[in-house]
Amino acid sequence: MFQVYSYFANQPYIIMNDPAEPLFFPTPTFLVRTPLFAIDVFYTLLKSPDLYSELFSFYESNSVMQEAILAASPSLFEALTKRHQSAIKQQKHLASSLLRYLSRMSTRPTPFGLFSFVSLGRWNKKTALSFDSKKIKKRARADLAWIASVLAKTCAEHTILPSVLVKKNPLAYQVGGRTYLNYIRKKNSTNPKEQVSVRNSPLIKKIFELTRSPVPLSSLEEKILICFSGLEKDKLLNLIQQLLTKQLLRLSIVPSLHSEAPLEDFMFNLEGAFGRVTVLEQLQNISKEIESYSDTPLDQGVSQLKQLFTQMQTVADSGFTPLQIDSACTTPTLTLNEVISHELSEASEILWRIAYWKRDLNPLKNYHSAFLNQYGSSRVVSLQEVLNADSGLGIPPAFQADSPKQHTTSEEENKFIQWLRIEYEASLYERRQEIELPDALVKTLTAKADKTKALLSFDLTCEVIANSEEDVDAGNYLLHIPYTTWEGGSTSGRFLDILGDKAKKSMQDLVHAEEALEPDVLFSDISFMPFDIRTGNVCIHPNLRKYAIDLDNPSPKFGEQLSLNDIYVGATAERLFLTLKGSNKELLVHTNHLYNPNLAPDIVRFLREVSSERYSNISPFFWGDLEQSFFLPRVKYKKVILCAAQWVINLDLLKATKKTQLAQLKIQFDNWADKWNMPRYVFMTVGDKRILLDRKQAEHLHEISAEIQKGEGVKLVEKLGQDKGCWIQSERGSHVSEFTVSFIKNKTFAQPENLSQIPAYQDVAMKDRIKLPGSEWLYAQLYMNQESEDHFLSEILPPFVDSLLQQKIITQFYFLRYRDQGAHVRIRFRGDKDLLASQLLPLLHDWTHRLYAEELIHDFRLSPYEKEIERYGGAALIDHAERLFFFDSYCSIMLLKLINQKALKLPNYSIAALSFITFLKDFGFNIEEAIKLLSFSNADKSEMKGFREWKRPLMQLAEVFMQDAPLEMANSEYSYLKRSFGIRKEAILNYRKHLNQKENGVSMIESMMHMHCNRLLGTDHTLEKKARLYALQTLVNLSRKYTERT
Structure with missing residues (x-):
C-alpha cells in the first residue's frame, strides 16, 4: 500500500499508492507528547472514599510529583509542606489545587515543566510505543524574566562600559513629530499595547539617526557632542539613559531567542557591557548548578532544585520561578503504524x-x-x-481587537x-x-x-484512541484531530535541543x-x-x-x-x-x-x-455561528473525529444564579448533564487550562459546579474512549498521548504564483513623485452624481480644457473616474507653474462656481498629485506616459460624444473592445500576440452574453483596423472610430519606442488599457471585463478565419 517518495535525494517521505494524488505528505518523524503519570493514577484515586486525603498521601509519598509541583509553583509546594498547620478551608483549597495538578500530570499531554514529556517517533509497518521513565531527561534553562531582572539590577548597580553597543528599538516609529513605541516589554505584563513616546527634538532625531545600526556608546557620545557643541556630556548621558528606560534605545545584552543557551549568551554580553562584575561569577556558578540539576534523575531533584531556586533568587528575584524545565524521553525505537x-x-x-x-x-x-x-x-x-x-x-x-471580520x-x-x-x-x-x-x-x-x-x-496534532498496540495495527482505533498550526515544525521548535540531533x-x-x-x-x-x-x-x-x-x-x-x-x-x-x-x-x-x-x-x-496570504491555510473543524451553542455533537469523517462533542454550561442554562447554594447547583448540573447524555469523563476547559474530571465523583463535581458558580460559561468536552482508549505503556501503566505530525505539500501541486516580475525598487525623490499645488501640475477632484459623468466629460469639460490649451495656460491634461469617498472625476492639469497659479486657478474657481450653481457638482477639492512612476516604466518613461494619458483622454472624450449623440450603433463595451484591439495593434501586437495577452486575464467567460448580436460588425471593423486597410463599403461608424482612435496613435508609438527595452512592458500596456476603459466606461469592472472578452473573441474569430483561408 505504501512506497517511499523523495522530494530530493536521500530524504524519504511516505506516499500512498492511491489513484488520487494526496495533497499533503507526512514527514518521516513525529513528536510524541505524553503526561508523566499513567492515567491509571487518575482512575485509582477516583476509587478512594476520601479523595482529598488520598491526594495528600499520594503527593507526600511521591517525590516525582513533589519536584514537578516545586518546578511549577514553589508557593504551592511550600503551602503543601505546611498544610498540617493550615485551617480546614485552606486545606480544601490546597487539595483542589493538587487535584487539578494531578489531573494535568496524568491526562494532559501538552508539555509543561515536569508534568509531561516529549519524544520522537517514526512511521513503521508495526506499532511499538512504550516508555521507560528512567530514560526521561530534564533540561532546565534560566527563566527569561529572571535574566531580565538580573540585567535590571546590574544596570542599577554598575556603570555601562563605553564599548557597549546601543541601537534604536526597531519597533519604534515616528508619527506627527513624535517617536512612539507601543510594545513595552515587562515581567508579567498584560497589556500588549502599552505605549511610550518622546518629542522628536533635533537632538533626539540625531540620536535615533546614529543608532539605526548598533553603535558603541562612546562613539554615539562623541558624534552627538560634535553636532551639539554646547551640550553637556552629563545631560546627554542622562537623555540616553531615559531613552533606554523607555526602551526606545536598546543595549545589545539581552540574549537572542535563536540561542539554545540564552544564559550563556547573556553572560557573554553582560561582560562586554559591564566588565568582570561580581554577578558574573554568581551566574557562572548558577549555570553549572542548572546543568548539574538537569542531570539528576526525575525522583531525586527536589533538594537540589530548592537550593538552586534560593541561589538564583539571591542574585535577582523576578517574582516567578527562576527556571524553565522541559523533559524528553530518549527511547530510540518509538514507531506508529504508517496506515x-x-x-x-x-x-x-x-x-x-x-x-x-x-x-x-x-x-x-x-x-x-x-x-x-x-x-x-x-x-x-x-x-x-x-x-x-x-x-x-x-x-x-x-x-x-474589536475590528469586525469580513467574509x-x-x-x-x-x-x-x-x-x-x-x-x-x-x-x-x-x-x-x-x-x-x-x-x-x-x-x-x-x-x-x-x-x-x-x-x-503545517503541524497536525492527533490522538489515537485504541486499547492496545495490537488493536492499532489491526485498524481498531479512532483518530481525533484537536489542533493544527500553519507552519510545519512549529510545535517541536523549542524542544529540538533536548530531542537530540x-x-x-x-x-x-x-x-x-x-x-x-x-x-x-x-x-x-x-x-x-x-x-x-x-x-x-x-x-x-x-x-x-x-x-x-x-x-x-x-x-x-x-x-x-x-x-x-x-x-x-x-x-x-x-x-x-x-x-x-x-x-x-x-x-x-x-x-x-x-x-x-x-x-x-x-x-x-x-x-x-x-x-x-500567499497560501490558503488549514484550520481545525469550526462550527461557525454555532460555535457558542450550549451543545455541539461530535463530528466524524471516516475513522477521524474532527471535533469532539462539547457542552457550554452557564447559570442561565441551569436556571440558577451566583447566589444559588453550591449543593443545589451540583444537583441542577447533574440533572441537566444526564438529560443531555453527557458522558462521565469530560475535560473542563477554562481559558487555556484543560483538566479531565469525573462528573460522577463528588470532589470532581465540586470543581465543575464551583467554576459554573463564578458566572462564566464553562466548556466541557467529552473524553473520547471514556475509561478506555489509552494504550501507550510504561512501567507506570497506560498513558494518554498526542502525536504531532508535520505535513508538507505534494510537489505535484507546487505551482507557485509567478512573481518574477516583482517591481524593482526605484529611489525617486519626493519632489519628483509628489506634485503639490504651486508646481507644474494642478490636480482637481470634482464630485458629482455617477449618472452625470458621461455628460460632464463629453459636453462640459471639453470647452473648458480646449480654451486653456488654446491660451497656452496648460500644455496637457488628463482625467480619470473614481468611486472612493463618492463618485468623482479627477483632472490633472500640466503647464508652467506660474501660469497655473496666476491664470488657471482663477479660471478654475469661476468654472467650478458655475458647476456648483448648475448643480453639476456637489464638492470640489485640490490635492497633491502622486505620480505612479514605477507603474509606467520609471522616471525615464513617466513623461511619455503622461503624454499618452493626455491624448487618450481626448480619444475617450470623442468616443463619449459620439455615443451620447447616438452616432455609433455599437454599445459602449463593444466600442471599448475595438479600442482595445487598435490599442494593441498600435503597440505592435499581431493577432496571435493580442489573443495571448487578452487570454491571460480572461479565464472567466461569464460576460460573453450578447456577443453573437455584435459579432459581425465587430469582426468587420476589427479586420480593417488590424490590417490598416480602408473599409470598402461606406461606413460612418468606421470613419468616426478611426478618427477617434487616431488621436492617440502618435502618442502610443512614441511610448512604444521608449518601452521596447522594458521587460515588464506588458503590465504597463495592461495598465494603459485599464485606464482607457476607466475613462470610457467608468468604474464598472463588469463592463471592462465584457469589453476584454468581446475583443478576445473577435480576434479569435479573425484568427480562425485566416486559418481557414490558408
Missing part, C-alpha cells in the same frame, strides 16, 4: 478544503485595497513607510452551512451525539479548491523540502521578545533557515541577518507581498514556535499575515 499517516493525510486535506472557503477572511483585505489605491501594483515601498501613519497607510485597522460566503459554503445546521438541529431533536461528514459532500462542494494554493507545511536533522529536512517547493522565494525566520518577557521562554528556537530577522540582538551566528529596513512591500491584484530591496524574489517570514501571533508586535504580525 495512520495515510488517514491523517486524507483528513488533513478535508480540513484544508473546508478552510479554503475562508481564504478571504484575512485582516489585510481592506488594507490591500488601500495599498493598491495609494501605491498601485508597480511599486515596492519600504515596510517602515507603509506602516507609518504619516507617510503611508499606518498599522492595519483590522489589528485592533463573503460562496454558494458552496452556504450549502455546507445549511447541511451542517440541519444535522445539528437533528442531533438536538434526537439527542444524538455524533454527525458523520460525508466524503462526497465535502469533495463535491470544494471541487473548485485550487490545490496549488495550499500552504507549504535526529530531531534537528528531521526538522532541517522539512525546512529544505519546503523551500525546494518554492525555489524563487526567500524564507526568513523572525525572532522577538514578547511584551510579557516570561512568555519568551516558549519562543526559544534555533533558526534553521538561511535568513533571520532578530529584533533583539541579531548575530551572524544565527543566520544571515535582515533588518526591518531591508524589507519592502508590494501588491498584486490579489494580495500583498514582501520582498527585499533590489531583489526580484518574494520574501516569506516564518516563526518556529507557537506564541500567539495576535500578541506579537504589530510589525511582526503584519509580516506574518502578508506571508500567509
